[in-house]
Amino acid sequence: MRLMERIVLGDMEIVRVLEWQGPFMPAAQLVPELSERAWRGGVAGDLAPRHYDVDAAAYVGALQTWVVRGGGMTVLVDTGVGDGRERPLTPVFHHRRSDFLERLAEVGVHPEEVDAVVNTHLHADHVGWNTRRQGEEWVPAFPNAV
Structure with missing residues (x-):
């Protein structure tokens, strides 16, 4: 799914650039208090298809x-999960490869033109593209950003 959304507020523009979207976490892990029957009987229907994958019985992340x-x-604001990271506990993040920088370019953003990066919090899926691999080193992905 290649979803990009755009919002204009006065002279400000906000564009969503998707790195990945899909079944991510089993429903029972997301909300252990709900039974499988409750998920399939009501909650799943309320959340599907954008936030819950019925076939995979999993939350969509x-x-x-x-x-x-x-x-x-x-x-x-946030930089996704990044490429080539060691994330063995989260298979969808582990050694991931994506076309994220190309997706940014599709909306007119090139790494050297980014003025600032804001991380809402420091989870792996929010800071991954703060740096990128260049040879054997990790370097800033957005070299002019603060």
């Missing part, structure tokens, strides 16, 4: 970045 443009600045 998204790895995404929000591009905020305004006042002559380009700001990224």
Whole structure:
């Protein structure tokens, strides 16, 4: 699924750039208090298809970045999971490869043009593209950002 959403608020533009979206976490792990019967009987129908995959019996997660443009600045809010990371406890994150930088380019964002990166919190799925692999080193993915 290649979903990009755009919101304009005055002279500000906010664009969602999706790195990945799909079944992520079993329903029982997401809300252990709910029985499988409750999920399939009602909750799943209320959340499907965007937030719950009935066939996989799993919550649908998204790895995404929000591009905020305004006042002559380009700001990224969260940077997804990144490429080539060691994340063995989360298979969908582990050694991941994506076309994320190309997806940013599709909405007119090039790494050197990003002025700031804001991480809402420091979970692996929010900070991954803060750096990228260059040879044997990890370097800033957005070299001019603060």
